Amino acid sequence: MFTPEHRDRTRARLLAHAEADAAIVGFAHTGSHATGTGDRWSDTDIVLAVRGDIAEAAGRWTAWIYDEFDARHHWDLGVSGASVIRVFLLPGWVELDLTFAPEPEFGARGPAWQTLFGTPHEQPPFPPPDRNTLIGHAWHHALHARICLERGRSWQAAHWINALRDQLITLACLRLNLPTAYSKGAHLLPAEVTTPLESTLIRSLTEPELRRALTATITATAAELDHSDPQLAARLTPMLTELT
Known part of the structure; x- marks a missing residue:
């Protein structure tokens, strides 16, 4: 399975690619990595703020992730508003949960959020289960x-x-x-x-x-x-x- 160093290099390459993509105007970590509670086994949860067409950006990034990381599979966890949550399996059992969010929907909905660049917008919190x-x-x-x-x-x-x-x-x-x-x-x-x-x-x-x-x-x-x-x-x- 992956090492923490392997996972961290993957995160760094994702950040560099986002910074070079004119359609990506925000990048944030969510999950345990954002709160400093992650461990050796934590996966990678990232939210991208997309300016423009969500489907186009998601398709373009999906193709790049397959080429760059030799991804083995992906699937969509679902949608939250107009956002697309896409889950990738990379070699070494690295899991990448990548959310493509319209620029107005880029922002924390819970405590697990760390903005690396971009301007987050206030969002309603995730509701608890009924x-x-x-x-x-x-x-x-x-x-x-x-x-x-x-x-x-x-x-x-x-x-x-x-x-x-x-x-x-x-x-x-x-x-x-x-x-x-x-x-x-x-x-x-x-x-x-x-x-x-x-x-x-x-x-x-x-x-x-x-x-x-x-x-x-x-x-x-x-x-x-x-x-x-x-x-x-x-x-x-x-x-x-x-x-x-």
């Missing part, structure tokens, strides 16, 4: 896990049990004001949250084991609901218990 939606996903996943067990679909049941645990972790992080995306705050959760989760792990795809794991996951979910929204927990917990 608690009601997370709770909805939780009971949805629990229900479908049980249905899959009744149908004898063990792999699909395992999928829904694991997905239910993901919702539970995100709910706990949201309640405790920890990072919610991609379980980034999971390692900061207290033991009273994480210890019960150990029993939710699936050890085999036998029906008794899947039912045991589902029961453990529903039990942990009900406990988190009681912390997050006691009134809603009083309505949902009896129904969730029916699935165990």
